[in-house]
Amino acid sequence: MLTNYAFIGILFVVALSFPLLPLIMAFFLRPKRPTTIKQSTYECGLEAIGDVHVQFKVQYYLYAIAFVIFDVEVIFLYPWAVAFDQVGLFGFTAAAVFILMLFLGLLYEWKKGALEWI
Amino acid sequence: MTIVIQIIFALIAMLILGSALMMVLAKNVIHSALWLIASFFGVGALYLLLQAEFLAVVQVLVYVGAISILILFAIMLTRAADLAGETGRQWNNRWWLSLAVAGLLFGALIVPTVIGETWNVAPTEVAGAAAGQATGIAGAAELGRGFVYEYLLQFQVIGVLLLVALIGAIVIAYDETARRRRVLTLAEELELKKRQEAREAKEAKQSRKGKGEKPLPAPVPTDTLSKGNEGNEGNEGLVVR
Numbered sequence: 251m252l253t254n255y256a257f258i259g260i261l262f263v264v265a266l267s268f269p270l271l272p273l274i275m276a277f278f279l280r281p282k283r284p285t286t287i288k289q290s291t292y293e294c295g296l297e298a299i300g301d302v303h304v305q306f307k308v309q310y311y312l313y314a315i316a317f318v319i320f321d322v323e324v325i326f327l328y329p330w331a332v333a334f335d336q337v338g339l340f341g342f343t344a345a346a347v348f349i350l351m352l353f354l355g356l357l358y359e360w361k362k363g364a365l366e367w368i
Numbered sequence: 369m370t371i372v373i374q375i376i377f378a379l380i381a382m383l384i385l386g387s388a389l390m391m392v393l394a395k396n397v398i399h400s401a402l403w404l405i406a407s408f409f410g411v412g413a414l415y416l417l418l419q420a421e422f423l424a425v426v427q428v429l430v431y432v433g434a435i436s437i438l439i440l441f442a443i444m445l446t447r448a449a450d451l452a453g454e455t456g457r458q459w460n461n462r463w464w465l466s467l468a469v470a471g472l473l474f475g476a477l478i479v480p481t482v483i484g485e486t487w488n489v490a491p492t493e494v495a496g497a498a499a500g501q502a503t504g505i506a507g508a509a510e511l512g513r514g515f516v517y518e519y520l521l522q523f524q525v526i527g528v529l530l531l532v533a534l535i536g537a538i539v540i541a542y543d544e545t546a547r548r549r550r551v552l553t554l555a556e557e558l559e560l561k562k563r564q565e566a567r568e569a570k571e572a573k574q575s576r577k578g579k580g581e582k583p584l585p586a587p588v589p590t591d592t593l594s595k596g597n598e599g600n601e602g603n604e605g606l607v608v609r
Binding site: 255259305306307308309310311312314315316317318319321322323325326328329330331332333334336337340341344345347348351352354355356358359362363364 | 376416422426429430433434435437438441442444445508509510511512513514515516517520523524526527528530531533534535537538541542543544
């Protein structure tokens, strides 16, 4: 089984070295004449305004946490789906109750308007 | 084969421990979070080495994909002010206390394992590998059956836990007044304009009927849609005068 993952490992190493090698080569080959303009943040040709570390809106966090919760829900449903033909109606009901609970959460969030971007 | 696995294990362990160490030592909190993601990846690889494929995928999906984003968001949301020039000290005066606690805990966990373990894992592992069973899918199916039969209560409790987390996050973080302050959509804007025009036409007709002279300019009427818009410059432009 592990030998199958050896290919992924090889691919990983190749994929990692592919961008790294040119960067390392460029580091040794390039002339180093830094100016303030060269070292400024590249922002599509526009001058960067303000600080990078702005405080983000809390709503990003709400979206993120909703994403994580439904992500975890789906992960718990994967094994159930794999064993679907073995667990029968009882298993279906158990998963349905599980999904229904989280659906209530989704309804609450929807009703509350937390899904709308403000 | 065993030596190869041990080399792979050593590499993975180096990745986990190295990035965990860098996480603790990094001066910038964002960099700490990124090192933590690398450490999560290493743990996922370790699960793969232990032939727990499902767990490995879940590790990458949940920890690398979701939890790390949550951590990054949490940093961006809360620590904006002192992120800029953050050069706090990495050591505080009680470092020896935390060292002692961590050492004791580690010892308490590792010593019984080392003493109680019978170190003959290799033959069974070789036998399992020789059998060449597709342990991955079987593992997931076993997990699924476990959720439904043996661990049904725990499965449902997880559902309740997720529900509580979702509702709790909304209750704590969601600003309901912000919803009313929002910028109107184009449809709402047009609706507002239409109502405004209808009202103005009606008022104009009434005043002409009454005295036949031009009325004073009426105060800008507030509509139901623009209720609660006080203090928002964004919406004032939407009220048609």
